[in-house]
Amino acid sequence: MIDVWDNIINTFKGYANWAWSEITFSTEFWYINYFLWLLVVSVVVFAFEVAFPWRKTQKVFRKDFWLDFSYMFLNFYVFAFFLSGFFTLIWELLSYFNIDSDSFVILDLKSLALWAGLLIFFVVNDFVQWFTHFLLHRFDFLWQFHKVHHSVKEMGFAAHLRYHWMENVFYKPLKTLVVLLFFGVEPQIAFIVHFISIAIGHLNHANLNIDYGPLKYVLNNPKMHIWHHAKDLPASHSNGMNFGISLSIWDYIFKTNYIPHDGRDIELGFENDEKFPQSLIGQSIYPLGKKD
Numbered sequence: 001m002i003d004v005w006d007n008i009i010n011t012f013k014g015y016a017n018w019a020w021s022e023i024t025f026s027t028e029f030w031y032i033n034y035f036l037w038l039l040v041v042s043v044v045v046f047a048f049e050v051a052f053p054w055r056k057t058q059k060v061f062r063k064d065f066w067l068d069f070s071y072m073f074l075n076f077y078v079f080a081f082f083l084s085g086f087f088t089l090i091w092e093l094l095s096y097f098n099i100d101s102d103s104f105v106i107l108d109l110k111s112l113a114l115w116a117g118l119l120i121f122f123v124v125n126d127f128v129q130w131f132t133h134f135l136l137h138r139f140d141f142l143w144q145f146h147k148v149h150h151s152v153k154e155m156g157f158a159a160h161l162r163y164h165w166m167e168n169v170f171y172k173p174l175k176t177l178v179v180l181l182f183f184g185v186e187p188q189i190a191f192i193v194h195f196i197s198i199a200i201g202h203l204n205h206a207n208l209n210i211d212y213g214p215l216k217y218v219l220n221n222p223k224m225h226i227w228h229h230a231k232d233l234p235a236s237h238s239n240g241m242n243f244g245i246s247l248s249i250w251d252y253i254f255k256t257n258y259i260p261h262d263g264r265d266i267e268l269g270f271e272n273d274e275k276f277p278q279s280l281i282g283q284s285i286y287p288l289g290k291k292d
């Protein structure tokens with residue numbers, strides 16, 4: 001039992017050191033720095049929004065811009081810090097039952113070319129996230145947490161990372177399982193895939209009139225994802241639609257795609273969203289303090 005606590009404390013320490021080296025730009029290799037790339041991707045997508053806005057009347061610093069901006073960093077560093085200890089505990093419990101990382105491996109990515117490993121990891125990881133997202137809409141217990149992401153009323157890139165910290169609890173075990181399925185997921189592969197996802201996710205929420213032409217059937221995009229945030233759901237998709245994270249192809253395969261017309265000015269949110277907490281703290285403790 002002492003070992004377990006030691007491991008959890010060490011995880012916390014390791015995580016804190018890592019986060020500190022990132023935000024002070026003192027990582028061993030400057031280019032492997034999430035904080036740096038999060039800033040770069042955010043600034044680039046924001047610049048496109050300002051230069052070529054889809055909704056021209058929307059303010060540059062739209063409603064909740066700073067709330068979403070806070071979420072970007074809190075979800076990356078603060079909430080993930082606490083969860084890292086929680087996941088170490090789970091991992092320790094699994095090892096107690098002799099379940100370790102070798103128990104899951106189905107494919108050795110090291111035996112493939114780098115691009116092939118990257119592609120397979122990206123596609124499988126994205127499908128798992130698509131399915132998790134579908135479940136967040138399907139079950140009321142999960143939806144209560146996912147409402148935070150859907151409480152966005154004016155869309156912009158930073159809304160991408162507005163989500164309840166509990167979502168990490170739902171996504172992380174499944175994403176970890178994907179890493180475990182493949183032997184030899186190098187940190188570089190995980191890093192590149194993660195940042196491709198961040199860039200696409202930022203673009204999906206950006207105030208931009210783009211859908212990548214014929215690639216829209218493969219790649220998620222702002223004109224598709226805006227419908228995912230529609231307040232009024234059609235009878236044909238009463239549990240939601242367009243659940244894609246980076247790829248839209250899963251929605252086309254499973255018939256959860258829905259873009260009836262240009263969604264530039266549709267109302268966003270969900271029923272009774274006017275009663276939903278507006279503050280970071282209120283949203284983070286939700287559904288505690290729920291009014292309806």
Ligand SMILES: [Zn+2]
Pocket residue numbers: 133136137146149150228
């Ligand atoms: Zn959703």
Ligand SMILES: [Zn+2]
Pocket residue numbers: 149159160205225228229
């Ligand atoms: Zn979204």
